[in-house]
Amino acid sequence: MKRLYTLLCIVMLLGIAVAVAPQDSQAFPVQEHVGEATASPSELISTSLEAALTILDESGAEGSTIVAAIHGANTIVAFEDELPPQFTAGGSAARYYPVENVISIGMDYRSADLHTLGAILAHEGTHVLDDRILNKPGSALDAEGAFEPYSCLARELDAFGAAVRYWDSIYPPTADNPRGGKPVVTNPVEMDNNNLLHAKSAQEENRQVRGIISRYLAPGSGCSMQKLPVDN
Numbered sequence: 001m002k003r004l005y006t007l008l009c010i011v012m013l014l015g016i017a018v019a020v021a022p023q024d025s026q027a028f029p030v031q032e033h034v035g036e037a038t039a040s041p042s043e044l045i046s047t048s049l050e051a052a053l054t055i056l057d058e059s060g061a062e063g064s065t066i067v068a069a070i071h072g073a074n075t076i077v078a079f080e081d082e083l084p085p086q087f088t089a090g091g092s093a094a095r096y097y098p099v100e101n102v103i104s105i106g107m108d109y110r111s112a113d114l115h116t117l118g119a120i121l122a123h124e125g126t127h128v129l130d131d132r133i134l135n136k137p138g139s140a141l142d143a144e145g146a147f148e149p150y151s152c153l154a155r156e157l158d159a160f161g162a163a164v165r166y167w168d169s170i171y172p173p174t175a176d177n178p179r180g181g182k183p184v185v186t187n188p189v190e191m192d193n194n195n196l197l198h199a200k201s202a203q204e205e206n207r208q209v210r211g212i213i214s215r216y217l218a219p220g221s222g223c224s225m226q227k228l229p230v231d232n
Contacts, residue, residue: 044074044075044076044077045070045076045077045078046077046078046079046082048078048079048082048110049077049078049079049105049117049121051114052114052115052117052118052120052121053067053070053077053118053121055114055115055118055170056118056121056122056125056166059118059166059169059170060166060169062122062162062165062166063118063122063166063169065129066121066122066125066126066128066129066162067121067125069125069128069129069132069133070103070121070125070128072132072133073101073128073132073133074101075101075102075103075125075128075132076100076101076102076103077102077103077105077121077124078102078103078104078105079104079105079106079107079109079110080104080105080106080107081107083102083104087100087102087104088104089104089105089106089107091106092106092215093105093106093108093109093120093187093188093189094106094109094120094123094124095124096124096127096128098127098131101128101132103121103124103125103128105117105120108187109187109189112186112187112189113182113186113190115170115171115182116182116187116189116190118166118170119163119166119167119170119189119190119193120163120189122159122162122163122166123159123160123162123163124159125162126155126158126159126161126162126163127155127158127159130155130158130159136155153209153210153213156209156212156213157206157209160192160196160205160209160212163193163196164193164196164197167181167182167193167194167196167197168180168197171183171197179197179198180197180198181193181194181197181198182194192208192212195208196208196209
């Protein structure tokens with residue numbers, strides 16, 4: 001009887017230890033899902049980014065379409081420190097990895113405004129929409145699952161356009177801010193979206209996109225500055 005009582009005490013202590021054990025420091029164990037096609041959408045989105053994704057979803061029809069594409073394509077969305085080390089944001093605000101179907105958000109934006117994170121997701125989510133849902137010519141995965149080269153500038157115009165339309169819905173012109181945009185910017189994403197929103201013509205917007213891309217253009221990336229669509 002004494003031995004049984006001792007065993008019961010040990011079992012109870014083990015149960016308490018499990019209950020109070022600290023949770024993993026990562027909000028999103030994405031390593032378990034990279035390359036996994038069967039995970040449910042809710043398991044693929046970092047809890048740190050759910051609120052921003054909801055804001056994008058509620059911003060209008062285009063935002064809802066982008067969010068539906070992210071969920072429909074089972075895209076993994078997380079901050080870079082929640083991802084395996086090969087999925088870095090590369091010094092930019094975010095990066096979409098088309099073959100692995102991963103959106104990596106840079107650590108510099110962990111404390112960013114939710115609306116700013118929404119703009120980042122609008123941009124990167126447009127790449128998902130173009131590549132995996134709309135299968136735009138030259139931007140889809142080929143039959144072997146490899147990513148075909150295409151004009152990155154053309155797709156960046158799509159992505160920046162979606163982000164700026166979202167930005168305009170969040171920060172429309174007002175009496176106190178007649179030009180619209182975020183009144184006080186704190187990071188490059190906010191500055192770029194304001195500048196694109198204030199562009200006076202498609203030509204000016206195209207020039208600005210060229211400038212933004214050139215900041216992060218890596219040698220051998222396949223991005224040719226000659227492939228930008230003709231101004232119209």
